Amino acid sequence: xxxxxxxxNDQFAGAPTKRLLDFLLRKRQSGVRGVGLYCSYAPFExxxxxxxxxxxxxxxxxxxxxxxxxxxxxxxxPLIKSSYGFITTQTCPFFELSEAVIAETxxxxxxxxxxxxxxxxxxxxxxLPQMPDEPEAVESWTRMIRKAQRFLEKTFSCGIxxxxxxxxxxxxxxxxxMMSDFFDYAARVPAxxxxxxxxxxxxLANVMSAEELSAMLNPIFATLRSRCDRGEFHGVPGAPxxxxxxxxxxxxxxxxxRLIEEAGGTVxxxxxxxxxxxxxxxxxxxxxxxxTALAKAYLxxxxxxxxxxxxxxxxxxxxxxxxxxxxxxxxxxxACHSYNIESxxxxxxxxxxxxxxxxxxxxxxxxxxxxxxxxxxxxxxxxVSGTGPSGPA
Amino acid sequence: MVRPLITAGVDIGSLSTxxxxxxxxxxxxxxxxxxxxxxxxxxxxxxxxxxxxxxYSHEALSYxxxxxxxRNLVSFANKxxxxxxxxxxxxxxxxxxxxxxxxxxxxxxxxxxxxxxxTILEFTLNDRCAAGTGRFLEKxxxxxxxxxxxxxxxxxxxxxxxxxxxxxxxxxSEAISLxxxxxxxxxxxxxxxxxxxxxxxSMVRRVGVRSRALFCGGVAKSGAMKQALxxxxxxxxxxxxxxxxxxxxxAAFHSYDFAVKNS
Numbered sequence: 001x002x003x004x005x006x007x008x009n010d011q012f013a014g015a016p017t018k019r020l021l022d023f024l025l026r027k028r029q030s031g032v033r034g035v036g037l038y039c040s041y042a043p044f045e046x047x048x049x050x051x052x053x054x055x056x057x058x059x060x061x062x063x064x065x066x067x068x069x070x071x072x073x074x075x076x077x078p079l080i081k082s083s084y085g086f087i088t089t090q091t092c093p094f095f096e097l098s099e100a101v102i103a104e105t106x107x108x109x110x111x112x113x114x115x116x117x118x119x120x121x122x123x124x125x126x127x128l129p130q131m132p133d134e135p136e137a138v139e140s141w142t143r144m145i146r147k148a149q150r151f152l153e154k155t156f157s158c159g160i161x162x163x164x165x166x167x168x169x170x171x172x173x174x175x176x177x178m179m180s181d182f183f184d185y186a187a188r189v190p191a192x193x194x195x196x197x198x199x200x201x202x203x204l205a206n207v208m209s210a211e212e213l214s215a216m217l218n219p220i221f222a223t224l225r226s227r228c229d230r231g232e233f234h235g236v237p238g239a240p241x242x243x244x245x246x247x248x249x250x251x252x253x254x255x256x257x258r259l260i261e262e263a264g265g266t267v268x269x270x271x272x273x274x275x276x277x278x279x280x281x282x283x284x285x286x287x288x289x290x291x292t293a294l295a296k297a298y299l300x301x302x303x304x305x306x307x308x309x310x311x312x313x314x315x316x317x318x319x320x321x322x323x324x325x326x327x328x329x330x331x332x333x334x335a336c337h338s339y340n341i342e343s344x345x346x347x348x349x350x351x352x353x354x355x356x357x358x359x360x361x362x363x364x365x366x367x368x369x370x371x372x373x374x375x376x377x378x379x380x381x382x383x384v385s386g387t388g389p390s391g392p393a
Numbered sequence: 394m395v396r397p398l399i400t401a402g403v404d405i406g407s408l409s410t411x412x413x414x415x416x417x418x419x420x421x422x423x424x425x426x427x428x429x430x431x432x433x434x435x436x437x438x439x440x441x442x443x444x445x446x447x448x449y450s451h452e453a454l455s456y457x458x459x460x461x462x463x464r465n466l467v468s469f470a471n472k473x474x475x476x477x478x479x480x481x482x483x484x485x486x487x488x489x490x491x492x493x494x495x496x497x498x499x500x501x502x503x504x505x506x507x508x509x510x511x512t513i514l515e516f517t518l519n520d521r522c523a524a525g526t527g528r529f530l531e532k533x534x535x536x537x538x539x540x541x542x543x544x545x546x547x548x549x550x551x552x553x554x555x556x557x558x559x560x561x562x563x564x565x566s567e568a569i570s571l572x573x574x575x576x577x578x579x580x581x582x583x584x585x586x587x588x589x590x591x592x593x594x595s596m597v598r599r600v601g602v603r604s605r606a607l608f609c610g611g612v613a614k615s616g617a618m619k620q621a622l623x624x625x626x627x628x629x630x631x632x633x634x635x636x637x638x639x640x641x642x643x644a645a646f647h648s649y650d651f652a653v654k655n656s
Contacts, residue, residue, distance in 0.1 A: 379477035383513050
């Protein structure tokens with residue numbers, strides 16, 4: 001039975017960015033300070049500990065890429081080009097709401113792009129260790145978090161004490177547990193949540209406190225429970241379930257999700273930083289050293305900038321067990337070498353350990369490749385539904 | 394007496410369109426026509442032609458599957474199936490134990506790996522780039538003052554010169570400068586085929602090498618291409634009688650399956 005009741009009953013139906021902007025605008029208007037972020041490695045708990053709100057910045061529109069290419073090479077990741085274009089064309093309202101920006105040395109393209117925008121607002125770049133299992137990594141990242149803390153304290157003329165950070169660690173854990181309960185509805189067979197509904201919630205969950213998130217999720221959980229009671233689910237009956245992994249996807253690259261649905265599939269798991277990845281973070285509580293606890297936790301984020309990135313391989317198996325996909329799609333943004341190369345081993349694991357069909361899609365933010373992506377996705381889903389060679393010859 | 398079950402498959406490609414008609418799962422007729430600028434009409438024309446050759450009316454047709462890049466443009470199809478699944482199916486019809494399919498068409502090329510039962514294990518496509526396609530050969534043939542068939546004849550018995558450019562546009566200027574430096578046209582023709590074969594061969598290595606591969610699509614009619622692929626992949630390359638209709642044949646058999654399932 002198809003879904004009858006939307007998750008949100010507000011004036012922002014179909015416009016999750018406006019809903020997010022509205023939330024952040026209200027925050028800022030009530031005097032809450034705002035810190036802009038580009039990446040999951042930014043320690044959200046520091047920002048919350050100083051009473052500020054983290055603001056995720058624009059990075060997902062094709063519109064700003066032409067402007068960016070006046071300076072940046074065209075053969076660069078569209079996420080980096082778009083982010084930069086948003087800044088130079090002054091079209092990112094979230095950047096306008098931010099009083100400072102925290103960035104990290106994740107990939108080469110990003111760190112060089114950050115150099116180009118470093119003089120617009122107070123910006124702090126954190127030097128991210130990329131061999132997370134080396135004994136020095138935690139020590140170094142702990143120091144980098146402390147440096148970011150001093151940057152925030154100086155920029156905002158405030159003090160952040162360890163007790164406040166500890167409190168925010170507990171909050172993150174509580175928030176992530178709530179989100180896990182939410183994602184359980186996508187794990188159901190058939191799924192009672194769509195990818196766009198997950199995105200609607202994720203966008204707000206990223207910037208909300210645990211209390212705000214709980215207030216938002218309670219009616220949503222009620223809606224989801226009644227969907228289950230009524231036997232409602234998302235997508236066509238028997239639709240192949242798809243896990244999407246790889247680079248962050250949103251805005252114009254969300255075309256991949258739409259194409260999966262048009263090809264007859266249902267997106268049930270979102271294994272990227274724009275999806276579920278950050279919500280699986282668990283930070284040790286009551287260690288007496290909250291910043292080291294933060295450093296240890298954040299270094300477990302399975303980004304392809306890490307080497308070896310063993311946790312991504314563990315995580316994808318956990319996701320496959322939990323969300324029971326029929327196929328895995330790895331989305332690689334153009335020129336993202338680390339995810340692109342890693343895709344080979346993800347493919348091997350998905351095929352050999354889980355015996356699932358796998359497809360790598362390389363794309364950018366334009367819609368020039370929708371035809372070729374559609375063909376590949378349809379062929380992938382035909383593998384699942386069995387339109388392959390069979391029957392009498 | 395068995396009631397006749399007429400099914401059809403239509404493969405609407407960028408350069409040519411093919412239709413295959415089956416009577417109770419046995420091929421009775423096929424047709425091939427140029428796609429031209431109107432893929433929808435080409436699909437209708439090809440189907441019309443194949444049906445009339447077989448002596449059937451449209452009404453006799455139980456089920457039609459459309460495939461190829463124009464598959465979603467036609468209204469006569471009961472269902473669309475991707476050219477990946479159709480080529481896989483068609484290949485197993487003409488060679489029931491084949492596990493590797495190479496298709497080089499007008500504007501794309503694909504390599505499909507099958508398990509011993511014929512289920513698709515892996516596929517890879519080259520599109521968005523002319524090199525490694527029929528269009529590339531057409532372009533290069535023009536430079537040498539011939540057509541694709543002539544290019545094949547020229548290239549068959551010559552020692553290939555190395556064409557290093559992987560871009561169709563740059564390969565074109567490379568061929569022109571090779572001609573200018575008085576390299577024999579036959580060696581250039583052989584080099585052109587080898588450069589396409591090398592691209593296909595890296596796609597083959599990506600999905601998995603087998604001892605034999607079925608080579609289909611319009612370009613499979615080129616003897617020089619077959620030779621170059623054998624050299625580059627070290628596999629035995631099998632070209633079916635009508636390499637162009639493999640996609641339509643697969644579509645017709647998928648069509649047959651759906652018709653049987655529905656009846």
